[in-house]
Amino acid sequence: MNLSxxxxxxxxxxxxxxxxxxxxxxxxxxxxxxxxGQKSRSGYSKKxxxxxxxxxxxxxxxxxxxxxxxxxxxxxxxxxxxxTLADAQQLAKIGIEELKAAGFVSSKQLVKILAKxxxxxxxxxxxxxxxxxxxxxxxxAGGTIVKL
Numbered sequence: 001m002n003l004s005x006x007x008x009x010x011x012x013x014x015x016x017x018x019x020x021x022x023x024x025x026x027x028x029x030x031x032x033x034x035x036x037g038q039k040s041r042s043g044y045s046k047k048x049x050x051x052x053x054x055x056x057x058x059x060x061x062x063x064x065x066x067x068x069x070x071x072x073x074x075x076x077x078x079x080x081x082x083x084t085l086a087d088a089q090q091l092a093k094i095g096i097e098e099l100k101a102a103g104f105v106s107s108k109q110l111v112k113i114l115a116k117x118x119x120x121x122x123x124x125x126x127x128x129x130x131x132x133x134x135x136x137x138x139x140x141a142g143g144t145i146v147k148l
Contacts, residue, residue, distance in 0.1 A: 074129055075109040079137055080117020082125060095126035096148070119143065 020031040033040040049056045082094055085102055099105045113125060115133035122142030130138075130145055138145055 072110065074112035075105045076112055076114050077104060077127070078114050078116035079119045079134060082113070082123065083117065083119050083121065086121055086123055091123070093124040093126070095146075113138075 017027060017032075018025060019027045022028045030040065038044055049058055051057070077099065081104065085091065085098065085104075086094060089098075089102075091098060096105065096111060099111060100107060105111055110128040112129040112131070113127045113134045114131050115137055119137055119141045122144075123138070124144045124146065125138060126146040126148060128148050130147070135145055
């Protein structure tokens with residue numbers, strides 16, 4: 001085997017339809033577009049969402065909802081995640097930098113601590129926001145909270 005006798009596998013390639021190359025090809029004449037009508041003309045393109053003149057679905061359905069421009073998006077980190085991170089790296093302080101280094105958050109994300117799981121060690125936790133139950137759980141375990 002060499003480069004001169006390489007071929008694709010049997011049945012893996014097909015020949016392209018050469019449309020509009022004379023009646024002898026079987027694909028001349030109307031060039032597979034049928035007879036007359038808007039769709040047979042050059043330059044025809046169907047508009048996105050066009051349903052043949054029927055009222056399109058995006059106009060039939062009512063508008064609803066809105067985007068709150070004051071909404072702040074937080075990355076949720078749970079207490080059990082903080083506890084496993086503290087146990088794995090023997091940390092007493094956990095802040096945004098430690099969470100970035102561990103791969104939990106990216107540089108532009110805001111962090112909110114939530115109360116899923118339990119926390120056993122007294123940690124100093126720095127974040128942008130805390131849920132009330134998470135605050136209670138951290139202070140109950142002997143830890144402290146620092147809000148950014």
